[in-house]
Amino acid sequence: MENLIEERIKNKLTTFYGGRLGSWKVREFNTIIGKPIKTVDRIEMISPNQQNRKIDSDWTFKGISSNLRYATKKEKTMLDKTPPIIGKYENSFAAFIPMSKSKEWWLLTQDERRKIFEEKSKHIKISSNYLETIQRKLFHSRDIGEEFDFLAWFEFEPENKSVFDDLVGYLRQTEEWKYVTREIDIRVNRD
Amino acid sequence: MENLIEERIKNKLTTFYGGRLGSWKVREFNTIIGKPIKTVDRIEMISPNQQNRKIDSDWTFKGISSNLRYATKKEKTMLDKTPPIIGKYENSFAAFIPMSKSKEWWLLTQDERRKIFEEKSKHIKISSNYLETIQRKLFHSRDIGEEFDFLAWFEFEPENKSVFDDLVGYLRQTEEWKYVTREIDIRVNRD
Numbered sequence: 001m002e003n004l005i006e007e008r009i010k011n012k013l014t015t016f017y018g019g020r021l022g023s024w025k026v027r028e029f030n031t032i033i034g035k036p037i038k039t040v041d042r043i044e045m046i047s048p049n050q051q052n053r054k055i056d057s058d059w060t061f062k063g064i065s066s067n068l069r070y071a072t073k074k075e076k077t078m079l080d081k082t083p084p085i086i087g088k089y090e091n092s093f094a095a096f097i098p099m100s101k102s103k104e105w106w107l108l109t110q111d112e113r114r115k116i117f118e119e120k121s122k123h124i125k126i127s128s129n130y131l132e133t134i135q136r137k138l139f140h141s142r143d144i145g146e147e148f149d150f151l152a153w154f155e156f157e158p159e160n161k162s163v164f165d166d167l168v169g170y171l172r173q174t175e176e177w178k179y180v181t182r183e184i185d186i187r188v189n190r191d
Numbered sequence: 192m193e194n195l196i197e198e199r200i201k202n203k204l205t206t207f208y209g210g211r212l213g214s215w216k217v218r219e220f221n222t223i224i225g226k227p228i229k230t231v232d233r234i235e236m237i238s239p240n241q242q243n244r245k246i247d248s249d250w251t252f253k254g255i256s257s258n259l260r261y262a263t264k265k266e267k268t269m270l271d272k273t274p275p276i277i278g279k280y281e282n283s284f285a286a287f288i289p290m291s292k293s294k295e296w297w298l299l300t301q302d303e304r305r306k307i308f309e310e311k312s313k314h315i316k317i318s319s320n321y322l323e324t325i326q327r328k329l330f331h332s333r334d335i336g337e338e339f340d341f342l343a344w345f346e347f348e349p350e351n352k353s354v355f356d357d358l359v360g361y362l363r364q365t366e367e368w369k370y371v372t373r374e375i376d377i378r379v380n381r382d
Contacts, residue, residue: 004197005196005197005200005253005335005336005337006195006196006197008335008336008337009196009335009336010336011336012336062196064334066333066334067297067298068300068301069301070301071300071301072300072301072302073299073300073302073303075300076300106258107258108264109259109262109263109264109266109267110259110260110261110262110263110301110305111263111264112264114301140334142257143255143257143331143334143335144196144199144200144334144335145196145199145200145201145202145203146196146199
């Protein structure tokens with residue numbers, strides 16, 4: 001009586017397909033750090049409960065929605081005031097950023113990671129300035145044995161491209177990012 | 192090009208089989224809270240990298256080793272002084288305790304969970320008194336879509352059975368355990 005993880009996890013799994021097919025057209029494809037992945041023309045994001053839909057692709061990355069790892073109650077209350085809205089028609093630009101952190105990061109304890117993440121890098125504090133303009137969703141991949149630790153997805157209006165560049169520019173110079181060993185930045189737009 | 196989670200996760204997956212086969216013979220089988228599982232005669236624990244070995248069974252539960260979630264640097268330093276040793280011949284008694292916590296628990300933020308887990312319930316502080324006698328290993332199952340959130344495995348010498356009873360007795364009356372919605376306590380011994 002085998003219970004295949006693949007089946008059991010369907011209702012929380014999001015899959016990103018990269019290849020010739022997909023509703024998001026690739027505009028820029030950059031390896032920020034670490035081993036690159038194959039450059040593709042298009043990306044498709046398949047949400048939980050639609051996992052029976054498979055797409056012919058060059059690569060497939062999977063991630064799950066999980067519980068919050070760093071935000072405090074106070075921060076969550078603040079964040080919840082502007083919940084992300086994914087799939088809004090006006091947000092025709094998006095970014096798919098798969099990334100991994102070092103072994104060293106994962107061996108840190110929770111208090112050490114939190115200190116770097118927020119007290120030193122102000123990840124939540126600074127990001128929260130972008131809640132209105134940049135819609136985001138984080139998928140966890142490390143615990144399901146994926147190639148990347150996280151898959152980050154952002155959506156925004158074309159006119160906010162430079163605002164998004166500001167945000168990733170800020171994050172990439174933080175103490176936290178010193179632990180990032182692999183990061184691919186794929187910018188797409190909806191056809 | 193499909194990458195099956197089942198395959199990718201093999202090197203961090205531990206599988207528990209319950210049925211007529213297995214090297215651990217069931218001595219006691221108790222549902223502490225929540226829906227029971229089928230009572231079985233024997234249990235087998237299959238470690239990472241041996242996942243090709245399948246066992247005919249009545250049930251199968253899987254879990255992964257993941258990063259620490261609550262211990263601080265100071266606590267980890269203390270815990271690391273007495274690392275758990277699983278598989279010691281003298282530890283012929285064991286307990287397999289699959290458990291789940293409530294939706295409410297998982298919606299709490301990290302600081303709220305930590306406060307309940309340690310500041311109120313002293314999970315690490317009290318458990319650390321048992322490091323010498325009770326060998327333990329925790330497997331995470333929630334993020335891989337399993338029926339239980341965690342699978343806890345303990346090994347000890349037969350003479351320390353009551354010491355182990357003290358430990359679980361303590362934990363079950365803590366604030367943390369108010370969030371436990373399901374817990375099965377299966378005591379076994381090696382043949």
